[in-house]
Amino acid sequence: MTNITPAPLKLGRIAATIPVTDVDRSVEFYRTHLGMNVHFTNGHPIGFVILRNGQAELHLTVVKAHQAAIHNVAHLLVDDAAALYESMDDAGVRVVKGLRDADYGLRGFVFSDPDGNRIDVGQHLAH
Template structure:
């Protein structure tokens, strides 16, 4: 959905995965019974926040905080992944 490629997985059923896109890596661990936190659990810095925002909208992901320029020097938004985790995305202004 966000353009990452799986580079590693472990377990049967799979319990750990590494995803890569450009120079970024995500290491994900399956946690049975996980309940999403009501706060941001990951922060991503990107080169084109507007493009990622558009992808999230096209995929129907819930936008928690709208895309806007922040007074702390980032253009940013927060979305919710399909499991309910909140991801904060920013790009330096």
Template sequence: MQPPSATGRPVRLGRMAPTLPVSDIARSVLFYASALGFEKVFENGSPVGFVILQKDAAELHLTLDRAHKATVHNLAQLMVDDAEALYEHLQRCRVRIVKALRDADFGLRCFVFADPDGNRIDVGQSL
């Protein structure tokens, strides 16, 4: 069931940006900028405890959690137009690959990498 708007039509959902907990904001901003080309477009706090990064249509929020412990779950999915090229680039950058590049039976060429805090990002390209 979809939530109705004031007009009675279903509410249209807009963009949704994942928020990743990180133990070191500066290190994480550097990682996402150097490995994926993200740019910082917003920061909040003194010291900084929250950052918004953007690259193309992707947006990522980072929130400071000095006691952050990674889980075994993927925290975000990043859809791209060339998974193989990104996979090879991340390997050259020595980013930890959690699951190798593969063509999955659910219609995606995909892989999983981890950021410096162990946050797992699932990358996919429609086949």
């Protein structure tokens, strides 16, 4: 096997694709709790949606037999993790891991969407 070093590669946008069983329910969830808006849809009926808020982007794809994983499927950086945690907790969103400050410099928590997809939320802490 030959070791070939590729030329430097500049990456562009990358977005998490989240499997969902009900696209309308999921769009409403992400719109309500993260302020995301529909940027693109595909299919009749709709089977794929791109959601955006600022630089954050999620791709939702319908997978009727989806079973949630036990690991986080996306990581979201925010400017105020405590405020988002409080609003989600008040709204009854399932929090998988409570708000905490980690020794690696992030304040965060983990929530799950209506299909059980785990999203890790983090906020950089000042050093």
